[in-house]
Amino acid sequence: MDDAQTGMLADSVARALGDVVTARGTVEAEAQGLDAKAWKTLRELGLAGADAAAMSLEEQAAVLEAIGYAAALVPYADSEAMARWLAHGAGLATDPDEVLAIALASPQALSGRRIAWGRHSTRTLFSYEEGGRNWVAVVPSADLLLANGANLAGEPLDKCGGDRAQPTEVREVVDDFSPAAVSQRGALCRGAAMLGAARKAQELTLQYAAERKQFGKPLAQFQVIQSYLAQMAGELSAAAAMFATALRAARGGARASRAEAAAAKVRIGQAAHTITALAHQVHGAIGFTEEYSLQLWTRRLWAWREEFGNETDWARELGAAMIALGPDAYWERVTR
Amino acid sequence: MKIPCAPADDRLDATCKALRAQVREFLRNELSIGGFAPQCDSWLRGFDRAFTRKLGARGWLGMTWPRRYGGQERSQRERYVVIEELLAAGAPVAGHWVAERQVGPSILRHGTEEQKQGLVPPIARGESIFGACYSEPDVGSDLASVKARAVRIDGGWKITGTKVWTSQGHNADHLFVLCRTSDGAGVKHRGLSMLIVAMPAKGLAVRPIRLLTGEHHFNEMVFDGVEVPDSMVLGGEGEGWNIVTGDLASERSGPERFMSTLPLLGEMIRKARATPADARAEIVIGELVSRFWTLRSMSIGVAALMEQGHQPGVEAALVKDLGTRFEGDVAQAARLLYPMVPSLDSDERFENFAAQAILHTPAYTLRGGTNEVLRGIIARGLGLR
Numbered sequence A: 001m002d003d004a005q006t007g008m009l010a011d012s013v014a015r016a017l018g019d020v021v022t023a024r025g026t027v028e029a030e031a032q033g034l035d036a037k038a039w040k041t042l043r044e045l046g047l048a049g050a051d052a053a054a055m056s057l058e059e060q061a062a063v064l065e066a067i068g069y070a071a072a073l074v075p076y077a078d079s080e081a082m083a084r085w086l087a088h089g090a091g092l093a094t095d096p097d098e099v100l101a102i103a104l105a106s107p108q109a110l111s112g113r114r115i116a117w118g119r120h121s122t123r124t125l126f127s128y129e130e131g132g133r134n135w136v137a138v139v140p141s142a143d144l145l146l147a148n149g150a151n152l153a154g155e156p157l158d159k160c161g162g163d164r165a166q167p168t169e170v171r172e173v174v175d176d177f178s179p180a181a182v183s184q185r186g187a188l189c190r191g192a193a194m195l196g197a198a199r200k201a202q203e204l205t206l207q208y209a210a211e212r213k214q215f216g217k218p219l220a221q222f223q224v225i226q227s228y229l230a231q232m233a234g235e236l237s238a239a240a241a242m243f244a245t246a247l248r249a250a251r252g253g254a255r256a257s258r259a260e261a262a263a264a265k266v267r268i269g270q271a272a273h274t275i276t277a278l279a280h281q282v283h284g285a286i287g288f289t290e291e292y293s294l295q296l297w298t299r300r301l302w303a304w305r306e307e308f309g310n311e312t313d314w315a316r317e318l319g320a321a322m323i324a325l326g327p328d329a330y331w332e333r334v335t336r
Numbered sequence B: 001m002k003i004p005c006a007p008a009d010d011r012l013d014a015t016c017k018a019l020r021a022q023v024r025e026f027l028r029n030e031l032s033i034g035g036f037a038p039q040c041d042s043w044l045r046g047f048d049r050a051f052t053r054k055l056g057a058r059g060w061l062g063m064t065w066p067r068r069y070g071g072q073e074r075s076q077r078e079r080y081v082v083i084e085e086l087l088a089a090g091a092p093v094a095g096h097w098v099a100e101r102q103v104g105p106s107i108l109r110h111g112t113e114e115q116k117q118g119l120v121p122p123i124a125r126g127e128s129i130f131g132a133c134y135s136e137p138d139v140g141s142d143l144a145s146v147k148a149r150a151v152r153i154d155g156g157w158k159i160t161g162t163k164v165w166t167s168q169g170h171n172a173d174h175l176f177v178l179c180r181t182s183d184g185a186g187v188k189h190r191g192l193s194m195l196i197v198a199m200p201a202k203g204l205a206v207r208p209i210r211l212l213t214g215e216h217h218f219n220e221m222v223f224d225g226v227e228v229p230d231s232m233v234l235g236g237e238g239e240g241w242n243i244v245t246g247d248l249a250s251e252r253s254g255p256e257r258f259m260s261t262l263p264l265l266g267e268m269i270r271k272a273r274a275t276p277a278d279a280r281a282e283i284v285i286g287e288l289v290s291r292f293w294t295l296r297s298m299s300i301g302v303a304a305l306m307e308q309g310h311q312p313g314v315e316a317a318l319v320k321d322l323g324t325r326f327e328g329d330v331a332q333a334a335r336l337l338y339p340m341v342p343s344l345d346s347d348e349r350f351e352n353f354a355a356q357a358i359l360h361t362p363a364y365t366l367r368g369g370t371n372e373v374l375r376g377i378i379a380r381g382l383g384l385r
């Protein structure tokens, strides 16, 4: 698929989700931790199951941006863009109708672990390294004795009950499917969804600033508010630019594009901080309520920036890599 | 508003790689013979006529210009490679910066054949230095309010007025002078013209205005009846505003808008490498590299939009707003990361670069349009004005 086709895919997903996802519906779905209607819509579009494994990262990122923009409460990233992809890479068969969960851990070290979307999954794929080799282990999710929990966005982040679980299958995988590659893919998946959520938060803020009047004029006419809105636009552009760079670099393989992915998750996380702060500042108290929808997107940004490595994790890895290269080779790497 | 992001172009990548290797080789060689001393903000403080000429001789000035005017007809992307390598090395490029970045392109776009043939090739050879006389004592951000006047005389114009902050005015071979030539029928930016003054000029007094470091880079230029022939009016009478604003996108989105302190980042990395692994240094450097990488991608993206015929003025303002703040943040991060005494006379390069970077911080977010003004441009792009 070229860029234009990926854009069309993103549009069609956005349109389909636009028809079924509402702010109220998402808030209500948080009790179950799933928007069943939205999930069904994505499945009907052929975005789950075998077709999902055949999609490129670029296409999946386009879908995820649309999901973030719509604030759809669905396990697409974890189940399809990650677990299904990993199962495929490990040569494991999956049922197209099952939801899969993914964990960056060994099934022998479950104490204190949480499993995103665990309660809706039939099986959980564990990605871990042991004895210098990369493994994928499959565990029926029921065996994890999960208790409900949630991230800041109200997405399931369920707590494991036991200390260890018995895998039904264990496969060794090549470098492209190592835990490092999984977390890198996770960072890009969260990054894509964050871009969609950040764009929506910005749009809501622009719209609100144009409508809300104080001192006899719209907020958007105050210079300091204009400056905030300009700053938000800058952060959004920056995040999107670095993400696009990372996505393009990813074509050359996970290992060769790790620095770009790291830089992207850092930059998007930084942008999320500024965008959420300014979006709420411009909205005043109304934005802090359950009723007004801005919170759906800001909570997503607050949740997703932590997942698969936050700014500190990735900055540290990127910084260490650049320091190891030294003053000349780091420059050659960045300008490669 | 578009999202500016570096486009992939494999064919170009090969050409750029070869060019990059050449520039790196040249810089390595220059450094080994003591050809220049690396420094921060080298595009403001690094004036070196001989170095500028060397670049000209290699065909690295005016690279994108037509061959018949001394250029190489190479792509914007190739020029980008050259200038980012020069900035990263902290090479002395202040002499030609204004001429190569904006004067040459303006003359090529607006000039007469005679102006193009006479003025452009010397810039490409690195033999002609320009000063831009726009700002005045009472005219800064609101540039359209320029007061310096040029009045008609037989066969030309006579300029009276005072310009300030003219970078390299004391070294310049020519000046680009923005003057009021009429009242523009009440619309202030219509009455402006761009006059080219050849140096030395009778009736012109050039006085240094020293920076807070004592350095002499910019100047006060007092025009007291300086005469300019008609042949040196660029683009015709009343075109001044179009000329000044015509190249703003390239002036605001280039790598110099986020690389002024990059040599210091290199020194931070050198220092971190020489010390035992330290999580804080890794995080701080990782964050800075991430921001730099982003800005670079955006900047190349703006250049690509321009090559495709767009006018990415708003996108360029985004790059400059983010980039110039990054420049100051590098200095701040460096001083907080390792204990040091920033000093211009330090024998340690880290302290030396930090001193340069800190003392020049005010410039980053002011020159070429302040960040407040840029935010206004972005706000207009968002439909808020």
Ligand SMILES: Cc1cc2nc3c(=O)[nH]c(=O)nc-3n(C[C@H](O)[C@H](O)[C@H](O)COP(=O)(O)OP(=O)(O)OC[C@H]3O[C@@H](n4cnc5c(N)ncnc54)[C@H](O)[C@@H]3O)c2cc1C
Pocket: B044, B131, B132, B133, B134, B135, B136, B139, B140, B141, B142, B164, B165, B166, B167, B168, B218, B362, B363, B366, B367, B368, B369, B370, B371, B372, B373
């Ligand atoms: C290193 C350096 C090199 C320079 N080189 C040149 C040169 O070669 N040639 C040349 O002509 N000029 C040059 N300049 C001048 C530069 O273009 C001006 O400094 C700049 O345009 C700002 O004008 P000003 O300094 O008069 O500040 P002012 O315009 O007086 O602004 C002062 C403060 O008020 C803010 N402000 C102004 N208007 C608004 C507004 N509408 N809304 C909100 N805030 C506002 C500004 O953002 C700034 O913070 C140089 C400046 C520097 C620092």
